[in-house]
Amino acid sequence: MVEITRKQREIQQRTQEILRVAKPILIAEGLQALTMDRVASHMQYAKGTIYNHFPNKEEIVLELAIEAMKLRHKLFDAGASGDRPARMRLMTIGVACEFYTQRCSEEFQVEQWMRNANIWDKSSSERQVIIRQCEAGCMQVVARLVRESLEQGDLPALDHLSPEEMVFGLWAITFGSQILTASSPSLEALGVFDPIRAIRIHCCRLLNGFGWQPILDEHQYLKLVENIAAEYFPRFEQIQREHR
Amino acid sequence: MVEITRKQREIQQRTQEILRVAKPILIAEGLQALTMDRVASHMQYAKGTIYNHFPNKEEIVLELAIEAMKLRHKLFDAGASGDRPARMRLMTIGVACEFYTQRCSEEFQVEQWMRNANIWDKSSSERQVIIRQCEAGCMQVVARLVRESLEQGDLPALDHLSPEEMVFGLWAITFGSQILTASSPSLEALGVFDPIRAIRIHCCRLLNGFGWQPILDEHQYLKLVENIAAEYFPRFEQIQREHR
């Protein structure tokens, strides 16, 4: 049923090519450097042709963001798999977040652009929905761990909190710290010298505060995170490579 | 020494008038609606006159952000004062944050715009420095509470964390949740029904996880936050009114 002519295939490939051209411009020079004229001339096409693929540059950014969030989702899935206790798999997802921010910094940056109100508001609701679905997917991966722990008794019942609201706190602290780190070049001047370690410790204390077993003291916890990072970073790199 | 002619006073007042005109445009219609032409025609001045006050519209936004952050700083100061235990004054600052987000929503929005890379990168380093100072001021208000608690023994020593890094975690979770709430209209669809209460609980658990006295269970904590809110909201409203 799905016949694809050579020409149609060429057009699909050009959509990919546009994304490949646009991404480094956005990453290196920001949104205002990313113009349709520039993408067109860079590819030796007329501007109108680019407009056949994307109705505006914001949609290009959102398409890049969709790719980025799919990669994030894969990393989360990889972190949540395995048969260790749920709290440790949760820690692995934390490590996946660190990996994503550090080693997939382009994708991380693209996600920031996506949250930019200018961009979000100008792009189509179709792509917005896809983004929301990716977001929900990541949320579900973590919420499943919470549910599992509640069932198994590792995590005492949450009186006033849904499992998703439990995840929301972790999401907020992780996300918040990453935004602050990215947008406050002067964290050191504020007295924050190692934000990554700081957030690791806060997550440990937070989960301890919820009584999530196994309870770990700070020292054990930091050691364990290092081990998980050493073990999982190669797997994450593999996933990153495959995500072409 | 500081002689001010009538004309100079008029010019200073006009700077204020520009801010008063620009703010509702930014709040109601966003950044791209805020144009120098529009501000000028709205005030019945030529565009060049506006450019005598601000070299670009981004600077207008940053100036609004400076006003906003000064208000935030005042609220923090008010929350940190008094002679109750430090942990409770910290909770009061949390309530001040909630007040700011809910009741000073315009200022809160302006702060979001300020973090927009387009705006930040185009504005002068003078204003950027002032913003950083406000940020540092707020940080210091909270960090002082941490130091005080460490000295008094309410808070066990932090092995791997500076007091500012302790604050960083609270900042991250508060800030992160507010951004997520503001930029994810679909939190309910994700299973997050009451993000404000959720973050209150997370803060309680986090501080409990650090062993910060007095330890409170969730129920006591939520009750106490309500009481603090009822007591302090009127004071905060007073500060808001005075902050013209």
Add this chain to the structure above:
DNA sequence: GTCAATTATTGACGGAGCGTCAAAAATTTC
């Protein structure tokens, strides 16, 4: 193999906002 129909590409164009700057107007100084 030809030609008409369909589809894709092109780039000039109108519109909008930015920031500038020489000329005009207002104000201050002497």
Add this chain to the structure above:
DNA sequence: GAAATTTTTGACGCTCCGTCAATAATTGAC
């Protein structure tokens, strides 16, 4: 009240956006 200084003005050149009529390429029927 005239010269010097300061302030205001708005037209201008620039860049980018998104459109669309004209042109070119492709397809498919015969």
